[in-house]
Amino acid sequence: MxxxxxxxxxxxxxxxxxxxxxxxxxxxxxxxxxxxxxxxxxxxxxxxxxxxxxxxxxxxxxxxxxxxxxxxxxxxxxxxxxxxxxxxxxxxxxxxxxxxxxxxxxxxxxxxxxxxxxxxxxxxxxxxxxxxxxxxxxxxxxxxxxxxxxxxxxxxxxxxxxxxxxxxxxxxxxxxxxxxFDLARIRADGAAASSVPNIPARFAIAIGRLEPAKNMKLAIDAFLAAKLDFPLMILGEGSLRPALQHYIEQQQAQDRIILASYQDNPFATLAKAQFYISASRNEGFPNAMMEAMILGIPVIATDCPSGPAEIAGVESADPTAPVTLAPYAIIVPMDRQDALTSAITQICKADLNQHYRAQSLLRAEDFxxxxxxxxxxxxxxxxxxxxxxxxxx
The missing domain is CATH 3.40.50.2000 (Glycogen Phosphorylase B;)
Known part of the structure; x- marks a missing residue:
């Protein structure tokens, strides 16, 4: 005492x-x-x-x-x-x-x-x-x-x-x-050069453990279905890495899905992404989603329990629509590939992408x-x- x-x-x-x-x-x-x-x-x-x-x-x-x-x-x-x-x-x-x-x-x-x-x-x-x-x-x-x-x-x-x-x-x-969150440190780290070899000029990103709860296969399927002209980069390690790598090869998608390893400074790569995808089935508070927003990256996230919808500024995804354009991020129902693909397509529109870049930075000030x-x-x-x-x- x-x-x-x-x-x-x-x-x-x-x-x-x-x-x-x-x-x-x-x-x-x-x-x-x-x-x-x-x-x-x-x-x-x-x-x-x-x-x-x-x-x-x-x-x-x-x-x-x-x-x-x-x-x-x-x-x-x-x-x-x-x-x-x-x-x-x-x-x-x-x-x-x-x-x-x-x-x-x-x-x-x-x-x-x-x-x-x-x-x-x-x-x-x-x-x-x-x-x-x-x-x-x-x-x-x-x-x-x-x-x-x-x-x-x-x-x-x-x-x-x-x-x-x-x-x-x-x-x-x-x-x-x-x-x-230490906004200044994350942004300083984001300004550094990425340690990912041969990083493409444009890419989307997902970050998380390669475990069932993070549902990376859904992110892969939804991204491939969107048929974009740049790849999805996944940063993470976990027990599902061999299975995910095999699946990517089965889909002949090695040029469209980059399964990178965990980075000591993931922010240096995250800061350069076109948008961030979270397909999780459960979270407590999704740190990687918030870190993307701190760096001004537009976010698409599933309405899993719990956290993404709260950060996005709504109680839950709109049950009558596949895609919810929430105040600070785009929210979609869990385990819905069609909804996630639709959100990916929409976030590629220049005006919506810029809107959510600004909203990400605004929301970051609350944390x-x-x-x-x-x-x-x-x-x-x-x-x-x-x-x-x-x-x-």
Whole structure:
């Protein structure tokens, strides 16, 4: 706890510092922590549950602790309890499912307030990943975290609704805060030369893990059906790479679909695209879509749960039309190749393309590092203060 001479200890918990969106959001939050009115800052501890290579840097004054959870919830929870009892933070904040569960349970055991951050649409994620008994079993786990935590932060309205309606989260202890983005850094990185060999002068782009949830085959089929005179470039890695590469060869489309690898600086390629395509079946908050908009790239996205429609400025796609020209992006129904092809054809029209370039830049201003980071730290302060008042009664 913070006294006159001791900085308040704040602990963040996450599985590792990989390339994912949650990891990027965490490092952005850490970079925006404010000073107190007396000029001091919190003492920040970051606990990584697994011993894995880091893909994200953290501020140099953050105290890093590496556990050896090996992907196990039980091991992670036991080791987290040990280090938390030693540090005695004033509050714990967790991101990602295993970290959320371990933190909520340890916080309850040690009487430390906790905030868990839900980054994904849990129901659609579990439906994609599990079946039968395993799905029913795993669907119970988030409820434990939601019930044991002091507060819950959802990354989008759709994620929050799913938590309440399907997983019994208490709406009175739930808030919505979107992901923060460092607009200046993304745009600076976008100005660099692309590392993709022989990059074409014109191309469309899709970015994401090559896994079923991202539905890259639909993006490929819809793009090929549009019969454009420039290719679609896909940046990503995943288990479906061999199958997608084989499918592209089957379609004799090697000159129209470029299956590039993940890039250390994807923004240098993204910034040069004609438009961005997301064919996802589920998202929490679609970071790559937002990053395209930050770079002024027009966006086409499926109306999946959840996030794309919210970012585009509508509640959902128009059910009476295959293509919804939303205020900030074009939205189409999920798994509709005809609708996605129609949207691709429309975005190639010069006036509509320019319109959505301007709207992308306008929308990006709602997700700046400064605005969203401040929301996170205000919520952390609010929950910590409330817990301290309760403990002194």
């Amino acid at each position: 913070k006294t006159e001479n001791t900085p308040r200890r704040v602990m963040f918990v996450i599985n590792s510092l990989g390339y994912g969106g949650a990891e990027r959001a965490l490092t952005n939050i850490l970079a925006t922590r404010p000073k107190h009115t007396d000029g001091t800052s919190d003492e920040i501890h970051l606990v990584l549950l697994d011993t894995l290579p880091d893909a994200r840097p953290v501020p140099p004054d953050v105290i890093l602790h590496r556990l050896n959870g090996r992907g196990s919830l039980i091991r992670s929870m036991l080791q987290l309890r040990q280090i938390t009892a030693k540090i005695r933070p004033a509050i714990m904040i967790a991101l990602l499912l295993r970290a959320n569960l371990a933190t909520a349970i340890v916080g309850r055991m040690l009487h430390i307030p906790t905030i868990i951050c839900e980054r994904m649409h849990v129901s659609s994620h579990l439906a994609q990943k599990y079946r039968g008994v395993r799905r029913r079993l795993f669907s119970r786990l988030p409820r434990i975290g939601y019930s044991f935590s002091t507060h819950i932060l959802a990354v989008s309205r759709g994620v929050a609704d799913d938590m309440v309606e399907q997983h019994s989260a208490n709406p009175s202890k739930l808030s919505i805060i979107n992901n923060p 700046t590092l400064e605005k969203i980071g401040a929301h996170y730290w205000r919520k952390i302060e609010q929950i910590a203060q409330s817990a301290r008042r309760r403990s002194t009664k």
